Amino acid sequence: MDMHNARNASQIDEAALIAQAAAGDLDAFNQLVLLYQNLAYSVAYRTLQDEATAADAVQESFIKAFRSIATFQGGSFKSWIIRIVANTCYDLLRSRQRKVTDSLDDLVEQEEYSPHLEDGSADPHAYVERMELTELIERSFAELPPDQRLVLTLCDVHGYSYEEIAEITGTPIGTVKSRLNRARTRVRDFLLRRPELLPSSFRP
Amino acid sequence: MTTSRYPEITDELLSAYIDNAVSEEERALIERAILDDASVAWRLATLQETVRLLRNLPLLQAPRSFALTRDQVGQPLHEPAPVVGVVTAEPRSVADARRGTPSPRSKRWSEWFEGWRRFWRAGSPVWRNAMAASMALLLVTLILPTFLTMEQPPAAMLSDAAVASIPTATEMAQPAAPAAPDRRDEMEATDRQVDSPAQEASPALQPTEAPVSAAAVAAEAVEEPSSVVASSAAPNVQPQGAALPAASEAEGAAFGGSYEDPLQSMRTGSGMAPMHTEGSIASGPGEVRSMAVPPAAALARESAQDVAAETAPQAPEGAAPIASPMTAETAQPVLTPEAEHAPDEVAPTPALDEATAGAESLDRSKDFAPQQEATATSVEESAEATLATGEAQTSATLVAPPASQERTAVAFSSAAIVAFLHWLRLGAAGALVVFGLLWWRSRRN
Numbered sequence: 116m117d118m119h120n121a122r123n124a125s126q127i128d129e130a131a132l133i134a135q136a137a138a139g140d141l142d143a144f145n146q147l148v149l150l151y152q153n154l155a156y157s158v159a160y161r162t163l164q165d166e167a168t169a170a171d172a173v174q175e176s177f178i179k180a181f182r183s184i185a186t187f188q189g190g191s192f193k194s195w196i197i198r199i200v201a202n203t204c205y206d207l208l209r210s211r212q213r214k215v216t217d218s219l220d221d222l223v224e225q226e227e228y229s230p231h232l233e234d235g236s237a238d239p240h241a242y243v244e245r246m247e248l249t250e251l252i253e254r255s256f257a258e259l260p261p262d263q264r265l266v267l268t269l270c271d272v273h274g275y276s277y278e279e280i281a282e283i284t285g286t287p288i289g290t291v292k293s294r295l296n297r298a299r300t301r302v303r304d305f306l307l308r309r310p311e312l313l314p315s316s317f318r319p
Numbered sequence: 320m321t322t323s324r325y326p327e328i329t330d331e332l333l334s335a336y337i338d339n340a341v342s343e344e345e346r347a348l349i350e351r352a353i354l355d356d357a358s359v360a361w362r363l364a365t366l367q368e369t370v371r372l373l374r375n376l377p378l379l380q381a382p383r384s385f386a387l388t389r390d391q392v393g394q395p396l397h398e399p400a401p402v403v404g405v406v407t408a409e410p411r412s413v414a415d416a417r418r419g420t421p422s423p424r425s426k427r428w429s430e431w432f433e434g435w436r437r438f439w440r441a442g443s444p445v446w447r448n449a450m451a452a453s454m455a456l457l458l459v460t461l462i463l464p465t466f467l468t469m470e471q472p473p474a475a476m477l478s479d480a481a482v483a484s485i486p487t488a489t490e491m492a493q494p495a496a497p498a499a500p501d502r503r504d505e506m507e508a509t510d511r512q513v514d515s516p517a518q519e520a521s522p523a524l525q526p527t528e529a530p531v532s533a534a535a536v537a538a539e540a541v542e543e544p545s546s547v548v549a550s551s552a553a554p555n556v557q558p559q560g561a562a563l564p565a566a567s568e569a570e571g572a573a574f575g576g577s578y579e580d581p582l583q584s585m586r587t588g589s590g591m592a593p594m595h596t597e598g599s600i601a602s603g604p605g606e607v608r609s610m611a612v613p614p615a616a617a618l619a620r621e622s623a624q625d626v627a628a629e630t631a632p633q634a635p636e637g638a639a640p641i642a643s644p645m646t647a648e649t650a651q652p653v654l655t656p657e658a659e660h661a662p663d664e665v666a667p668t669p670a671l672d673e674a675t676a677g678a679e680s681l682d683r684s685k686d687f688a689p690q691q692e693a694t695a696t697s698v699e700e701s702a703e704a705t706l707a708t709g710e711a712q713t714s715a716t717l718v719a720p721p722a723s724q725e726r727t728a729v730a731f732s733s734a735a736i737v738a739f740l741h742w743l744r745l746g747a748a749g750a751l752v753v754f755g756l757l758w759w760r761s762r763r764n
Contacts (some may be wrong), residue, residue: 128679145386157379166382174384181392252372270338271373277340292340296331314368 120265133192144181151193152177154273155200160301161268162204172207176200191279198283201265208261248312257306263298306312325352325359337370446758453754457747460740557697 129150135143155176157168176199183310187195256264262284269275270291280295281288306313328349335341336349352359 141387141389141392148386149384152381152385153378155385156381160379163469170382170385173381174391177385177387178391248372249376252376267373268632271370272376274374278336292335293331296329296334299334299366299369299373300330300374303365306369306372307365 124311129192133184133187136181137187141181144184147192147196148177151175151196155194155196158197158265158268158273159200159204161208161256161272162201162261162265164264168207168211169204172203173200176203194275194279194283197269197275198285201283204265207262244312251306251309251312252302255302258305259298259301263294263301266291266294266299267302271299323358324356328352328359330366332361333359333366336363337367446754450751450754450758453750455748457744457751460744460747464740466739 118160131145132143132147136147152173155173156169159172159176160166163169163172180196180199183199190229256267259267265284266280269280270277275283277288277295280291284291286294325348332341332345332349336346341349349359349363353363354360
């Protein structure tokens with residue numbers, strides 16, 4: 116009962132913040148930004164596979180959202196924000212295809228320590244194994260096409276339903292299913308290259 | 320490629336099974352295949368483990384706060400948009416003024432400034448910097464000519480700048496006699512400024528020049544060779560001291576009344592070397608001073624000395640007293656009517672008319688003063704000698720004046736600089752416009 120009331124209260128607060136933001140209240144919109152910036156950055160980073168570009172995409176997405184929040188028709192504000200982030204990521208990917216921005220520094224940076232993957236486990240050995248596995252999974256994202264990356268992130272990492280993903284990406288549900296299946300299969304095949312890091316269930 | 324007894328069970332179906340997105344029939348088929356076929360079971364298990372690993376991925380933390388600032392969204396400070404349906408009044412009372420509330424005018428200015436600041440910060444910084452660079456270049460090209468003419472005038476102007484304020488003989492002769500002492504003081508001051516070394520070297524001349532009036536100075540301009548004659552005839556008077564002030568006066572006469580900025584003259588298209596033009600126009604005997612072009616001053620002095628050496632025996636003593644009887648009272652009434660009947664065949668410049676009138680006044684003074692016939696004769700001969708000297712100077716000026724060539728080169732380089740600056744200015748202005756348009760376009764994008 117209390118959780119239900121809290122959820123309703125948060126929804127009411129979110130609706131109020133959206134209304135104030137639609138009226139031009141930047142402070143209210145920034146509260147929404149603080150609510151969803153980690154989600155937005157996570158989606159952007161796993162789609163773009165670059166921290167700086169992901170940060171730019173998120174910032175640009177929030178600016179776009181504030182400028183067009185008056186057109187928000189209701190529904191899930193989270194899905195609306197992630198849709199803007201996804202579209203911004205696609206735009207950046209298209210512009211990146213025109214000019215390759217990879218450099219040797221970026222290649223070296225992939226092997227460095229990533230603070231956002233930090234895990235506060237007590238066992239150092241387990242922590243190291245988990246970090247290696249996590250990095251392996253993160254690296255498997257780079258093997259995927261961007262559309263599969265986005266669908267896999269939205270579905271398996273953030274728990275969106277097929278319908279929500281179809282709405283966010285603007286594609287039919289069948290397309291979402293096929294992209295998700297292909298993405299999962301490719302990630303599994305990628306992980307099988309390093310079986311020593313995988314659980315025993317992976318071994319036939 | 321392993322063969323399966325359940326080829327209809329694809330990875331896509333297994334993936335949908337993991338997400339509970341299959342029908343009951345598909346679910347039953349998959350569960351039966353898992354029990355019958357190990358490969359199907361392995362495929363499902365690895366996919367489930369993959370999904371589990373993916374779902375256990377941590378939520379990434381944003382590297383920084385993405386909270387928006389008012390600059391980013393182009394919203395002015397302390398001015399939220401009015402809420403829909405809420406009427407916002409804007410009271411403006413004395414109490415507000417006491418509290419320091421900004422007036423609508425200052426608010427409008429601050430909004431204008433804020434809007435311009437946002438406009439300036441928006442858009443592509445590359446175009447903005449390019450536009451600023453072109454604007455700076457345009458300003459430099461607009462200011463540079465002023466500094467060129469003020470701080471680094473051409474070499475020809477450097478020596479003339481101090482002489483430019485010297486009144487000419489015509490200017491000194493035209494005003495009425497009461498003004499003559501002041502003019503005399505000014506002339507002495509400028510003479511000391513220009514030719515102070517020469518005058519310091521010839522102090523003997525100053526006592527003789529002291530009582531001379533303005534008209535006498537004008538007559539002295541015509542009788543300049545006679546002064547040289549006197550100088551050459553009297554050894555106690557230093558010849559250089561007499562010649563150098565005369566040459567300096569000639570310079571002052573040539574440039575004092577007709578000084579023109581060479582850049583300005585080139586802009587108006589009056590020619591590359593206005594000094595040559597003046598020198599070529601002068602053809603009368605009274606134009607000696609006007610024709611005494613500064614570069615040829617030395618040549619003029621030499622030729623004047625040569626002519627004076629030839630005429631010295633004819634008028635050995637009359638030259639010295641010539642100037643002293645020519646007071647303002649006698650010269651002024653003579654000058655004015657004669658100047659009205661000045662010959663037209665000579666170039667109608669005021670200086671030429673005045674000089675011609677001065678020469679004729681000498682002729683008339685011969686009628687009024689018979690005791691000065693010898694002096695008048697010597698004056699005529701001196702005028703002829705002066706004419707010859709003037710022609711010699713003209714020819715010397717037109718044939719091969721080395722300093723004139725330098726001036727021509729300086730004028731040419733100045734013209735080139737002016738033309739270059741003109742085109743540079745046009746280019747910078749064009750670049751400014753283009754960059755501004757591109758910047759505006761990038762801002763709108």
